[in-house]
Amino acid sequence: MPDKVNELRFQAGVWYFRLHLGLGEVSDLNAWADEEILRHGELPEGFLELSLVTSEQDALLLLNAQTAGEFSLDMCRSALAALSPDADMSFVRARHMIKFLLDWTFETDWAWNGWGRVIQSLEEYVDCYTHEPDVYPMPQNFPNWVRDLFLALSREEDAPEIHPWPERARDHS
Numbered sequence: 001m002p003d004k005v006n007e008l009r010f011q012a013g014v015w016y017f018r019l020h021l022g023l024g025e026v027s028d029l030n031a032w033a034d035e036e037i038l039r040h041g042e043l044p045e046g047f048l049e050l051s052l053v054t055s056e057q058d059a060l061l062l063l064n065a066q067t068a069g070e071f072s073l074d075m076c077r078s079a080l081a082a083l084s085p086d087a088d089m090s091f092v093r094a095r096h097m098i099k100f101l102l103d104w105t106f107e108t109d110w111a112w113n114g115w116g117r118v119i120q121s122l123e124e125y126v127d128c129y130t131h132e133p134d135v136y137p138m139p140q141n142f143p144n145w146v147r148d149l150f151l152a153l154s155r156e157e158d159a160p161e162i163h164p165w166p167e168r169a170r171d172h173s
């Protein structure tokens with residue numbers, strides 16, 4: 001049973017990230033929990049509630065309890081693997097994912113292997129564009145570029161070199 005419990009805790013952590021990153025719905029979590037209940041029968045205490053939860057906030061609380069608050073970079077990477085390499089990502093989703101992952105890079109002592117710097121640079125791009133879009137135009141196809149970077153993170157690829165924002169598009173003097 002310890003291996004089963006550890007695997008279920010890991011998967012609960014993956015679902016925690018998937019919900020936070022907008023890569024899954026509570027109904028998807030319910031279906032996953034139902035499958036695990038049918039497959040394993042006896043499960044850790046509190047696991048049954050995951051198949052019945054209806055709100056994202058309650059789901060996140062239950063998932064946090066299942067992981068005992070212990071999350072890992074591997075959980076995050078597994079959640080990011082749910083990104084569709086073919087689907088267009090919106091700017092709003094890219095901005096949300098960047099912000100959430102940036103918070104995690106600062107809150108954890110995980111070995112992000114340069115990815116924290118990449119995520120911070122992406123957040124700076126978003127800030128510049130959001131506050132001065134006429135001065136700092138968004139790089140072409142930015143949301144899908146972010147998607148591709150997060151897919152690379154999910155595959156444990158090395159962090160790429162992200163160059164700082166280009167000089168101002170026009171002088172405000």
